[in-house]
Amino acid sequence: MLQTAASTAPRDRPPADRSTSAPDHRGPGTASKRALFLGACCILLAMALALGLWVGARSLDFGDVWRVLWHADGSEASYIVHEMRLPRSLLALVIGLALGVAGALIQALTRNPLADTGILGVGAGASFAVVVGVAFFGVTSFSQYMWLAFLGAVVVTVLVYALGSIGSLGATPVRLTLVGVALGALLGGFSSAITMLNPDSFSDVLRWSAGSLAGRGWDTLEAVLLPIGIGLLIALGSGRPLNAVSLGDDVARSLGANVLRTRILVIVSVTLLAGAAAAATGPVGFVGLMVPHVVRWFTGPDQRWIIPFSAVGAALLLLAADVLGRVVLAPRELEVGIVTAFIGAPVLIALARRRNVSAL
Numbered sequence: 001m002l003q004t005a006a007s008t009a010p011r012d013r014p015p016a017d018r019s020t021s022a023p024d025h026r027g028p029g030t031a032s033k034r035a036l037f038l039g040a041c042c043i044l045l046a047m048a049l050a051l052g053l054w055v056g057a058r059s060l061d062f063g064d065v066w067r068v069l070w071h072a073d074g075s076e077a078s079y080i081v082h083e084m085r086l087p088r089s090l091l092a093l094v095i096g097l098a099l100g101v102a103g104a105l106i107q108a109l110t111r112n113p114l115a116d117t118g119i120l121g122v123g124a125g126a127s128f129a130v131v132v133g134v135a136f137f138g139v140t141s142f143s144q145y146m147w148l149a150f151l152g153a154v155v156v157t158v159l160v161y162a163l164g165s166i167g168s169l170g171a172t173p174v175r176l177t178l179v180g181v182a183l184g185a186l187l188g189g190f191s192s193a194i195t196m197l198n199p200d201s202f203s204d205v206l207r208w209s210a211g212s213l214a215g216r217g218w219d220t221l222e223a224v225l226l227p228i229g230i231g232l233l234i235a236l237g238s239g240r241p242l243n244a245v246s247l248g249d250d251v252a253r254s255l256g257a258n259v260l261r262t263r264i265l266v267i268v269s270v271t272l273l274a275g276a277a278a279a280a281t282g283p284v285g286f287v288g289l290m291v292p293h294v295v296r297w298f299t300g301p302d303q304r305w306i307i308p309f310s311a312v313g314a315a316l317l318l319l320a321a322d323v324l325g326r327v328v329l330a331p332r333e334l335e336v337g338i339v340t341a342f343i344g345a346p347v348l349i350a351l352a353r354r355r356n357v358s359a360l
Contacts, residue, residue, distance in 0.1 A: 034305055037298075041312045045093070048319040052089030053081055055323050057331045087218045092322045092336070093315045094221065095213075095277045096287065098228045100314025101235045102273040103288025104295070104306050108242045109266045110173040113296070114351070116289035117274040119177050120267070124184035124191075125156025126278040127209065131191045134201055142215070145208055146223060146279040153275030156183065161267055171263060211284035211337015213322050224276040231272030232311070234265050239304035242266070246301065284337045286344025287314050293351060317343070 054065050060077055068078040069086075099117075107115045117123065129152025133139035139148060164179040165171040195202050207214065244257035252259050277284065291314040292306060299305040318336065321343065325334040 034299065034309075038309060038312065041309070041316065045312055045316045045319070048316055048323070049089055049093060051323050052092065052319055053085045056080070056085055056326050057333070083217065087221050088213050088216055088322070089319065091216050091221045091224075091280060092213055092318045094224065094228055095281055095284070096315030096318035097232065097311045098224075098273040098277040099284060099287040099318070100291045100310035100312075101232060101307055102270045102277070103314070104292035104303070104310040105235055105238065105242075105266050105270050105273075106288070107292050108246060108303055108306070109263060109270075110177050111246065112173075112177070113293055114289065114348075115177070116285075117270060118180075118184060120180040120270060120274075121156040121160050121184040121187065122153045122271065122274040123278055123283040124187040125152040125154075126150070126275065127283065128152055128156070128187040128191050130205060130208070131194050131202070134205055135194050135198065142208070143219070145205070146220065148279075149282075150227070150275045150279035153278055154271055156187065157267065157271040157275070159183065161264075207335065208282040210335040211282045211340070212335045213281055214333055214335070216280065220280050224280045227272040227276040231269045231276070234269040235273070235307055238262065238266055238269065239302075239307055242303040243301075246303070282337060284318070284340055286340050286348070287317055290344050290347050290351075291317060294347075 053069065054060065054062050058080055060080065064077045065081055068075065068081050072078045072082055102117050102122075103115075106117050106120065107113055110119065112119075126149035129148040130139070130145050133144065133148040139145065160176060160180045160183055161171055163183070164176040167175075169175065241252075241257045241262040244252040244255045245259055245262050247255075249259050252262075274288070292310040295306055295309040295313055299309055317340070321339040322336045325336050325339045328334055328339075
């Protein structure tokens with residue numbers, strides 16, 4: 001009798017509430033350790049930012065860089081730091097934040113640990129809008145590219161969600177993925193066809209399409225701060241409901257989560273973040289795919305930790321890739337999108353060979 005009572009007692013206990021965080025088996029003090037590690041990553045990010053101000057085609061002494069950073073004196077070094085390297089490095093930091101968080105959100109939304117923003121057609125929409133603008137409206141300046149790309153990303157993402165919502169099932173992760181991939185492939189084919197009809201008109205688009213930070217100034221940074229800032233605020237408030245949604249729609253509703261509202265807010269955040277990033281630099285691959293996946297190795301599936309770690313990690317990666325691109329072929333530069341592709345490809349191969357991929 002005692003054994004029977006003991007064996008059945010655990011079944012009478014109420015299930016643990018998993019809506020706020022994922023199960024953690026790492027012992028006491030884990031949260032504080034993660035916070036310390038996140039602080040250490042922020043220190044590395046500050047060091048990478050300083051390196052971005054120091055390293056470039058024009059050799060500068062670090063003491064001069066530090067001096068003119070705080071006391072602009074109108075010298076050549078002051079101009080290089082304040083008008084070229086500082087806005088470029090800050091833009092790399094901001095775009096990295098956006099790509100990392102957007103990747104983490106889309107992986108959580110689709111419950112696919114190897115998903116990226118491309119499955120919602122964000123990049124394809126941005127590229128298609130730029131191609132149409134160049135081919136049919138004579139767009140030539142980067143500022144026009146940027147606004148066209150952002151508009152295209154927003155329109156295509158809304159279209160993907162609208163098409164994926166048709167029917168009684170609504171906008172499920174699988175349907176959104178299928179519609180996004182199909183629409184992205186369709187727009188990619190149209191873009192290639194238009195480009196091949198008049199390739200000379202698209203010579204200026206090549207650098208943007210490779211993912212570039214070169215030549216970006218304060219105006220570009222100011223243009224993307226608002227949409228990225230709004231997207232980050234929405235993302236930071238989505239960690240808790242995403243933890244519930246990851247358990248399945250029925251369980252999430254039983255825990256009090258509003259599944260539809262969570263999906264809409266996540267898609268809005270992804271659109272703002274990835275759309276602004278694509279508009280400013282062109283498509284930069286692998287960052288939003290690789291960083292959140294690696295982050296889950298040591299944070300577990302708790303989105304409240306994945307989102308901030310992905311933001312800092314992606315910003316650090318993009319700053320490092322930008323610095324590497326400046327020196328690897330000096331005095332010429334390698335576009336940051338190409339550098340991240342070289343880094344991301346072997347990492348993804350290693351991820352694919354792992355037996356235990358990081359779970360959501």
